[in-house]
Amino acid sequence: MKRRKAFHPDREVNPWAGPTRPYDIAKEVVICVVVMAVLTVALAVLFGSPDDRAVTLKQWATETPIDFAATAAAELDGSAGTASYGPPYNSASTGPSILGISPAKIVGVHVRVNAAKDFVLSPVATLPQNPAATLAISTFEQATLRQQQQWAAAYTKAVTAKQVQAVDGRVIVAKGNFGPVGVIVDQLVSMAQSGALDSTMLTQERFFSTDSTKPLLFLSDGSYLANRAAIDHLQGDQWGMMNETGSWPGQAWLWLYTMWYQVPGLSTSDNADLQVWAIMMGLTLVLLFVPFIPGLRSIPRWTRVYRLIWRAHYKAQ
């Protein structure tokens, strides 16, 4: 027995019973490869590609020693970005949440970073034949956590004061109750300016290293990297990482992801990162399941753009 069912133009098609035309798929592929190859070579020859050298800790400490010293002190007092980050680096906070759920907290700490130890204390402790550094580290480590934070916070306050100056690369701060923190930071600044900190941080655990996590985290806690990025219009409020240094096109396909960070409300939200990811995951699922979403799958039929695409076909009818 046959029954009639409704025809759904947004889901179904009638089998094509019209004419065919010659088609050479192999020729099409070859022509496409040639066209793309010619275009690629032409663009590469005309415009090349950007390659701004990576920023080093040496550059940072040499060009902006006060920012470097302030960041080092903030790692010690726990107020720096990494020191107060939370998962996956440490347990200092819970990370962004939606509806009280923090995925980062649930997954936990898996890339363990102790900002004070990894960025400041351990590198200074490697300085050879340096009794002042050894004594300062020893004094700091033997103090209570409360005392350590008081010293570091006092130094942070002093080094971020307006009148602080750097003379011949040395950061000069007003006297205060910093304990050994002043010596430790001074030693770290000198170490970084010599270039030794770059290699020490990369090879803290072993000779070979392809893991740049710690130096990048330390670098991003200061202002030097961000100020440099602002010059190249790469800051978050400048449509961020979809841009490229100079005038080259970057990851333009990330425009939608980047756009959410410009939206008032999201741009100032403490949970923006997770909220934007949630939105993007939702939109990705919508795109994936367009064929099954009533209304959305009808847009092509309603907009009639297909009449333009198949204009030869409709004209011939």
Add this chain to the structure above:
Amino acid sequence: MTAPTKNWTGALREAGLRSLPPERLLPETQPSYVASWIYVFGALTMAALGIITATGLVLAVMGPTWWHHSATGHFVNSLHLWSVELFFFAMVVHLWGKFFMAAWRGNRALTWMTGVVCFMASVGTAFTGYLSQTNFDAQWIATQAKDGINSTGAGAVFNVLNVGQMLMWHITLLPLAVGAIAVLHVLLVRKRGVVPPFADDMTKTEVAK
């Protein structure tokens, strides 16, 4: 001499031929409505993917920092960059073209979905490529991207600050995923054929058993 009994290999071959006979895999004719420049963008996307793979192989063979100190390396990097830009341009035009054709009609939803997955995998592959540049751009993108990825919990296993890990994702897992999904997508296109235009009379019904 006796004919061999059908084994797994024979069954696999026959299933493949049944599903995608050679004349459908490499057709010499197409329906007359397949006559628009929009159809070229799928093939252009695949062509760009081929150039990306070729230039990427050269960069991988010579090492991740070769292009910083070699003029030839820098040129190969430029080829890699521009083929990626062209790839995404062609892919996005292809995607929107297929959207406005409602190319999922007629049991072609899986073709659409593999296309979307391929697009997302390509975004991930390009992203890890930018992280693997070992220059200032890579530093900045990594430090910016970490917050979004960490917020989802994925940062525990996908550490964008670890250049070694990102390079491995970029040159092994993700390209394999893009390649495999792209091949599957093309095979589905060949199997199902190119979606026909909307009928002028969309109120018509068809008979089903």
